[in-house]
Amino acid sequence: MLLDTYGRVATDLRVSLTDRCNLRCTYCMPEEGLQWLAKPELLTDDEIVRLVRIAVTELGVTEVRFTGGEPLLRPGLTGIVARCAELEPRPRMSLTTNGIGLERTAAALRDAGLDRVNVSLDTLSAETFQRMTRRKRHADVLRGLAAAREAGLTPVKVNAVLMPGFNDQEAPDLLAWALEEDYELRFIEQMPLDAQHGWQRDGMITAGDILQSLRTRFTLTAEGEDERGSAPAERWLVDGGPQRVGVIASVTRPFCRACDRTRLTADGQVRTCLFATEESDLRGAMRAGAEDAEIADSWRKAMWGKKAGAGIDDPSFVQPQRPMSAIGG
Ligand code: SAM
Ligand code: SF4
Numbered sequence: 105m106l107l108d109t110y111g112r113v114a115t116d117l118r119v120s121l122t123d124r125c126n127l128r129c130t131y132c133m134p135e136e137g138l139q140w141l142a143k144p145e146l147l148t149d150d151e152i153v154r155l156v157r158i159a160v161t162e163l164g165v166t167e168v169r170f171t172g173g174e175p176l177l178r179p180g181l182t183g184i185v186a187r188c189a190e191l192e193p194r195p196r197m198s199l200t201t202n203g204i205g206l207e208r209t210a211a212a213l214r215d216a217g218l219d220r221v222n223v224s225l226d227t228l229s230a231e232t233f234q235r236m237t238r239r240k241r242h243a244d245v246l247r248g249l250a251a252a253r254e255a256g257l258t259p260v261k262v263n264a265v266l267m268p269g270f271n272d273q274e275a276p277d278l279l280a281w282a283l284e285e286d287y288e289l290r291f292i293e294q295m296p297l298d299a300q301h302g303w304q305r306d307g308m309i310t311a312g313d314i315l316q317s318l319r320t321r322f323t324l325t326a327e328g329e330d331e332r333g334s335a336p337a338e339r340w341l342v343d344g345g346p347q348r349v350g351v352i353a354s355v356t357r358p359f360c361r362a363c364d365r366t367r368l369t370a371d372g373q374v375r376t377c378l379f380a381t382e383e384s385d386l387r388g389a390m391r392a393g394a395e396d397a398e399i400a401d402s403w404r405k406a407m408w409g410k411k412a413g414a415g416i417d418d419p420s421f422v423q424p425q426r427p428m429s430a431i432g433g
Contacts, residue, residue, distance in 0.1 A: 105164035106366055108410040114366040116167040117159050119152060120432025121178040122370050127202050128238040131265055132428050134300045135238055145371045149180040151390055153187045155368060160191045162400040171200040171432045176209060182216045189217025198222065200433065204241050206248030210255035221252045222261040227271040228281055236270050249287065261288045266309040275314050276321040283347050290337050290350035296416060297378065299427035311353035360413035367432055374403055376410035378431055381424055
């Protein structure tokens with residue numbers, strides 16, 4: 105298994121399928137000028153399936169989340185999902201996507217074996233969406249979300265990041281909408297992972313701000329630690345339940361001590377954490393002809409070195425070189 109020196113076991117694998125994207129969210133990417141990984145650097149579909157197989161059959165991974173960049177831009181996505189669904193034991197599989205194109209692909213992804221999706225949507229306003237993502241695609245995302253729900257890729261979770269001066273007043277409206285549409289809404293605190301290195305602690309909207317804003321319209325009852333398990337989101341029952349809202353307070357209330365994640369970048373590097381500053385190169389080993397057992401061993405060694413926490417609030421914190429879009433959020 106993938107054990108670290110703090111006794112944590114990683115069973116949840118995030119695989120980035122591409123660093124490219126069709127949006128330019130302000131908290132993630134600059135408007136232009138970001139260098140993409142060159143095609144030969146990217147793992148091929150076969151290499152991805154091989155690494156997922158090693159993770160599932162040799163290293164105890166039970167959950168696989170495909171992400172990016174925008175994973176729906178990866179031409180082989182459905183095939184990758186279908187091949188991973190044939191693994192024994194079969195991992196649970198989900199996708200984190202901006203939803204553009206999901207309208208066309210949701211049913212095929214479900215048929216291939218995808219279990220559920222997380223769709224990112226920060227605002228109900230098409231105009232605010234355009235300011236935040238620098239693209240006019242709001243309606244596509246709403247259609248993608250509906251298609252995911254209809255295809256049974258449920259529970260459909262919606263990820264929202266609040267940004268001052270853009271959508272910081274929208275938390276209660278977003279929650280009212282999500283309850284109505286039967287999506288499970290989770291707010292994510294903005295993290296220092298933007299390619300432009302523009303994040304500022306003082307400027308961010310905190311979990312505390314979000315909860316205060318939601319409580320102006322809803323009664324929230326905290327779920328206990330038992331229900332939370334290793335999930336990064338703290339969850340609240342809304343108006344007595346059963347529907348819930350989550351907040352991922354990665355900056356102000358990080359949940360590193362129960363972290364069960366391991367990450368694979370689109371160019372085949374293992375990362376122990378979103379904020380890791382070191383990576384282990386599995387692509388190089390694979391292309392040099394390493395056996396499965398050797399690759400599994402390198403992966404175990406990498407995870408053994410996982411740090412206790414992300415340390416964002418530590419004065420010595422250094423933002424990783426790779427932006428979120430290239431790590432896989
Ligand atoms: N393109 C897909 C999407 O947007 O869902 C998948 C990749 S994206 C990097 C994954 C998640 O990371 C999204 O929910 C996005 O909102 C979130 N994200 C990106 N940059 C972030 C940041 N600086 N802080 C917090 N969340 C961020
Ligand atoms: Fe693209 Fe997702 Fe980053 Fe937005 S958050 S720019 S959709 S990768």
